Amino acid sequence: MMKDYDVELPEATEFLELSAHHQDECAIRSRQTLMQLLSKAWNTYTKLGTVLSFADRFASCFWGCHGREHVIESLVGRTTSSARAAIRLIEFGHYDEALALTRNIGEIGNLMHLFFTSPSEIRRWLDLPKKKQRSEFAPMEVRKALERLGSIVPYDQSSYSKLSEVAIHPNPSTKPQTHNLYTIPTLGGFYQEKGQVVCINELAWAVATVVGPAAKIAILDRSKAEAIVQATIELVESIDTQEEDTQEITGSSDCLFTKSIWVDCNL
């Protein structure tokens, strides 16, 4: 049954301002609560910051420019940029959108692993005509190539499909921003602990799959490469794999019942 709330719903720029206000409020809560999640996402979050700092410097030739093709730098640059945006989306309570960006990074992760496992593929990728490049290096083809090589596949069909289903492809069971204990859909700008934890872990893994192998194949001073690889290993080791944990530290799911009228929070 439709409820006739006695609240005037803002429109035009006022709606967008209210939306931004909710996102800002959610970001404040997200940062405050992150520190409570010591055994969960906080450790991973800080290590992710370190890896992204390295990745930023690598992608921008901070340590000097080798003057040759910047293929690896560009892929790491895309990763860094997407990851920084994803972190903001997580803060804003737009968890699905953060996962969509994470999936994009995961595609780069598989490609980077292919280049690491079979370096001649970099040249082939660069030199193929655009149409062939798209078909022969489509995400599914890259995955199959890794399988044929007997390599680790950072994003196998199962994990790739899972991310696609939650964040990209619409399907009959699509429910937006459902990262709570009661599978209640929300529309962003609302803090959800499960969303924060899952998204940070997923993002950490995706970033690691790109930056780790990139450091190994890049034209880079050995000490810098080793430092990046070490930071990436520490990042992966920090990832909490207990994603199905039903315990919440912040009780954010229960807040859904007490703060269900989105427009209640006035500017």
Ligand SMILES: [Zn+2]
């Ligand atoms: Zn350069």
